[in-house]
Amino acid sequence: MPTDTAQNYLEKIQNSHVYDVAKVTPLDLQINLSKRIKNNVLLKREDMQPVFSFKIRGAYNKMASLSPEALAKGVIAASAGNHAQGVALSAQKLKCRAVIVMPTTTPQIKIDAVKSRGAEVVLFGDSYSDAYAHSLELEKKEGLTFVHPYDDPDVIAGQGTIAMEILKAHPEPIDAIFCCVGGGGLLAGIAAYIKAVRPEIKVIGVEAKDAEAMTLSLKKGERVALDQVGLFADGAAVKQVGEHTFALCQQYVDEMIIVDNDAICAAIKDVFEDTRSILEPAGGLAVAGLKAYAARENLQDKTLVAVASGANMNFDRLRFIAERAEIGEKREAVLAVTIPEKPGAFKSFCRLLGGRNITEFNYRYSDPQNAHIFVGVAVSDPSESAKLVSALQQKGLPTLDLSDNEVAKLHLRHLVGGHAPQAENEKVFRFEFPETPGALMKFLDTMGHDWNISLFHYRNHGADFGRVLVGMQVPPNELTEFSDFLSKLGYPYWDETENPAYKLFLG
Template sequence: MTINYREKIEHSKVYAVAKHTSLDVMPNLSARLGNQVLLKREDMQPVFSFKLRGAYNKMAHLPQEALQRGVICASAGNHAQGVALSAQKMGCRAVIVMPTTTPAIKVNAVKARGAEVVLFGDSYSDAYLHALKLERSEGLTFVHPYDDPDVIAGQGTIAMEVLQDHPGPIEAVFCCVGGGGLLAGIAAYIKAVRPEIKVIGVEAKDAEAMTDSLRKGERVMLEQVGLFADGAAVKQVGEHTFALVQQYVDEMLVVDNDAICAAIKDVFEDTRSILEPAGALAVAGLKAYVTQHGLQGKTMVAVASGANMNFDRLRFIAERAELGEHREAVFAVTIPETPGAFKAFCRLLGNRNITEFNYRFADHKQAHIFVGVAVQSPAEAATIVKTLGAEGLPTIDLSDNEMAKLHLRHLVGGHAPQAQNEVVYRFEFPEKPGALMNFLESMGHNWNISLFHYRNHGADFGRVLVGMQVPPEDKTAFERFLKQLGYPFWDESQNPAYRLFLG
């Protein structure tokens, strides 16, 4: 039996719990891309995600006797809260099976809605199988997170609102993809009403279940999925969703974690809201699409699908956003281990802002440094590699090296028994061009720098740790240097952490 999804979506029962969210212009991103970017604000729903639309629509279409028995689902995230809120509104029992590894904040959020939480297994798959057992043993009705026509129709009401709010030309609508419910619902409605509008799905690089399935013409089962964009980390897409996506979706895009982090920052700069990684997938895909096709003057819509962010991820996101936007490049550079070589290297970088610098003395011949530099494009990074190489400083661009970005930048260093007469000081540099060169020029003496660590933290000042080899006879001159420098400093030479790991 063929389902008329346009009719089903237009008659969906979602607004008892969901609200008609706004379609906001992103002025900064629009100006940068040369296109009008509109953000569909599903992050502003009562549970900070679109998921309650599908959950409520499914439950609103259940027979009364089924509601009296109650519903069950398996979820560690947004779907769980959508089912819990819907059940609270309807006054029915809701059982949510969550993995035992689910953070307490998510468990408590579901309990606060009056749902019963059952913790089972180490993964979503374990929780899902246990939920199916409880469904049978307790006579409950399973509310699927995506592979159900009523759930798909509920999510499709987003497309209905977009077309109501913007009847003018739209080049494309971008949606994140996990199991495919959101993409399927939006695509089915748009292609029925405005078939000229492209519908494009966006997946995370390490969770490409829909992309792979479309390529092979059948649903595939991924062996494992990355969990950074955990709201869209699904090993296999749904049967209903796959069929609809095959029929209606124009294109799939895949973006990496750095691009997702950059998109989160883009949304924050325009809205002061922080999306979860899955919630920012659509924005990341939109940006990639504009770059690939060289579009200008078009109107495009990205669905901000969720904002249930784990706070402890913010540090990683901030660290990687500039790399994702290609506004920072990181390099491994080899320089001579001689006094003044570091200063000469900094001069070669010119007025570019150094965002990070990690170095530890290793031997008397060569120094290997890890440096981050603010750039405008990948082409500028290539220019830096060429410029330094021409001056006899072999340089490797590590901007796409995951191990280097994730781990190496924090591991540069170790004990340096050959670094004689080493003193270690912690400084606060003003975050302005020339602060580092001022430090180097003020040194005066040829004291060898044996340790250097700096990272731009976005504050008014930069925190810097410096090791220098200062002979005892230069003590007075060194103290004079510290006084004339004018930067706040702290002597860390006797710090037990330094003595244990670096001294």
């Protein structure tokens, strides 16, 4: 069992070599977030490192401590993410060979990023575990030195330099520092330094709820191996924490916080609004944990520091993050509402929503008596959601709050629809609504006719206009009035009634 103490690590951290390649990153005040949660929130900007992650610190500190003979033979690592880039850049700086073993499932963009630093990439297996096992075989076969992503004293000390910079940048009182946790190297290094120098400062680790290896290990008093981990925060998706990191966290970490993916998405948005930078999911973990802790403890006017650990974001995740951020911040209520299936009921329902911004609307005719509507509504906080649900129910409209329903948020919102053979004389049009309050009510008021709305789909995507698909049952003898309505409305529109996709799935 490792026996290193905070004092041992204090010396290691103070004598580290990280600044040959890493930079001292800013500790930035998050003005908007601080104002909203009524605390002084500081962000340690490790997303601004040359490889957009803190991992460069530990990797270089380990490699710079190797003997000339070991460097001459080269190093090897197993990683599909930020550690790979840290090792590759360090090898480039130290002019030594670097072999990075990555799973065959690694995105090409990450493979190219590692190769661009001059490292050799070996693709092996379908998972990190496969790549790790193969890297150990190559280490022995080729006489290379393995650079562990977290469970190595030199790596831990390299990450600990972040704590040293935080205290130099902010010598005034700090109430708590929050760190994301994967294998535990970042948390262990920061905790060891802080408890050696400023033990009154709380050090709190943050994990995703589907990758809580450190939380469970600390509760049990021994390292726990998870059967599987969620991959949304892939930079912190580790099944078992390290021996060194666990021992240090047992001694020096005050608490662990677990957050869900919606909270991570909300944190990424918070940082973007203050910095215009986009963190990767693991990079947003600390901010999400900070917010959860501040809310739980009802903190005000405290100084809280979060480490933004990385910004190697996969671009294709941005849509999911944007969609879930409002729910994570509890600023969107997702509701299922039942209204009478009769002309005018839809307009009456919209009036009950008042001036609230509708973020999404899904409806398809399916029953001659009742209409089931899937709607998203912008709210200021969860209490407003509860009031809205109560107000709708008092008007005789059965309402179910789906804001915490994963099936609804992930799938149903995209699947509301289907064929409606009873929707006779249906005309389907695609519109562009201006993204302004009242655009929907203008549509309904201008319609001024008892045509039954049989299909309605809308989702706010942050553009300056909303794309809306509407089905209306218009008898053949009223097509002239319908044409007049379209002209009077003034919104761009396209007739999709003969669209083959509509006929195949909705008609």
